[in-house]
Amino acid sequence: MMKKITAMLLALVMVFALCACSNDSDKKDDANNKDVSNIKVGFIFLHDENSTYDLNFMNAAKEACKNLGLSESQYIFKNNVPEDQSCYEAAAELVDEGCDIIFADSFGHEEFMIQAAKEFKDVQFCHSTGTLAHTEKLDNYHNAFASIYEGRYLAGIAAGLKLNEMIANGDFTADEAKIGYVGAKPYAEVKSGYTSFFLGARSVCPTVTMDVTFTGSWYDETAEKEAATTLIKNGCKLISQHADSMGAPTACETAGVPNVSYNGSTLDKCPNTFIVSSRIDWAPYYEYAITAVIEGKAIDTDWTGTLATGSVVLTDVNEKAAAAGTAEAIADAKAKLEDGSLNVFDTATFTVGGKQLESYMADVDSDANYEPDTNVIQDGVFYESKFRSAPYFDIDIDGITILGSDA
Numbered sequence: 001m002m003k004k005i006t007a008m009l010l011a012l013v014m015v016f017a018l019c020a021c022s023n024d025s026d027k028k029d030d031a032n033n034k035d036v037s038n039i040k041v042g043f044i045f046l047h048d049e050n051s052t053y054d055l056n057f058m059n060a061a062k063e064a065c066k067n068l069g070l071s072e073s074q075y076i077f078k079n080n081v082p083e084d085q086s087c088y089e090a091a092a093e094l095v096d097e098g099c100d101i102i103f104a105d106s107f108g109h110e111e112f113m114i115q116a117a118k119e120f121k122d123v124q125f126c127h128s129t130g131t132l133a134h135t136e137k138l139d140n141y142h143n144a145f146a147s148i149y150e151g152r153y154l155a156g157i158a159a160g161l162k163l164n165e166m167i168a169n170g171d172f173t174a175d176e177a178k179i180g181y182v183g184a185k186p187y188a189e190v191k192s193g194y195t196s197f198f199l200g201a202r203s204v205c206p207t208v209t210m211d212v213t214f215t216g217s218w219y220d221e222t223a224e225k226e227a228a229t230t231l232i233k234n235g236c237k238l239i240s241q242h243a244d245s246m247g248a249p250t251a252c253e254t255a256g257v258p259n260v261s262y263n264g265s266t267l268d269k270c271p272n273t274f275i276v277s278s279r280i281d282w283a284p285y286y287e288y289a290i291t292a293v294i295e296g297k298a299i300d301t302d303w304t305g306t307l308a309t310g311s312v313v314l315t316d317v318n319e320k321a322a323a324a325g326t327a328e329a330i331a332d333a334k335a336k337l338e339d340g341s342l343n344v345f346d347t348a349t350f351t352v353g354g355k356q357l358e359s360y361m362a363d364v365d366s367d368a369n370y371e372p373d374t375n376v377i378q379d380g381v382f383y384e385s386k387f388r389s390a391p392y393f394d395i396d397i398d399g400i401t402i403l404g405s406d407a
Helices: 002-025 052-067 085-096 107-119 148-168 188-202 221-233 247-255 283-295 326-339
Strands: 041-044 075-078 101-104 124-128 141-146 178-183 209-214 238-242 259-262 274-280 302-305 312-314 400-405
Touching (some): 041 085, 075 085, 085 101, 085 107, 101 107, 101 283, 141 283, 148 312, 148 326, 178 188, 178 221, 188 238, 221 238, 221 247, 274 326, 283 302
Parallel strands (some): 101 124, 124 141, 178 209, 178 238, 238 259, 259 274
Antiparallel strands (some): 274 312
């Protein structure tokens, strides 16, 4: 009898042990995993919510944390962090506050994020728009970007169709179809963006040309408004931008000039001129990287979001300002981009100094001298964001005029 009782007790002990293990596995898949309720995430932003650029990141951060079941107490925002030693200090403060993973959103934050990564080796550091992760080779430092050039190309189609509509209405002639672009700084990221926008516009409006001006700042509402106003006075019939305030869209609404914005809709403030906007949705990356930390998995050194991952998105088309058929044309081109039958930087669609490019050495492995190191043209296509996530298209193509820079 005692043997039976002992056997039964042993069986019960095993059942309880198995249940305990099963319950524990709901939270932890292996020894490297973290309990979701204990994870803490830090975010470093260059500006605050008044910047359309930073607001886009902030909204994505909140969405990703919510989707992963994190409470508001589990993530911390550091706003208005300059691109200097303040970034390292903000990162160190986030480490002290218990963050397991820290994100930064501006190009100039990179050297300070790397400094923090080298010091705090048990914390993961993820930097959007950076270029050095693949050469630094740190296990806890990572870069991310997205193929936003595809989104800008699609937005450019909307711009070209609007020009065609205005030409058909007799507002101006085909040879006067000039668009203006307000850029922050003459970096590859900005050049890649305005060139893809221009190529999208020219794919439907062959006579289009573009003037580009730089403000020298990522966020300067006065300078951006003045730049857009000057472009309009110089004959630009539509304005787009890669700068972070409402300056350019406001100038367009005041002047009654069509506008394609960036990083979110300006429909509420510019109902008569806003056409469409493209942006990077950072939520998929944030979810991916945070999940990797929770599950104890490695994060990609260089991660590139795409149309397919939901990382490159456009707002709804404002039918009041857009040309008829714009939404349909965007959808058609988007499908071709996704299936590979359309390439934004197809070298047959642009020239440099009157000649088509057959090869191009880009500065992919960034160094202090910005020396070209990688041929990025293959089979007649300039492959942006293939050899690293951040853009490296820095070519001045025919049809685009650079008016000057304060950078």
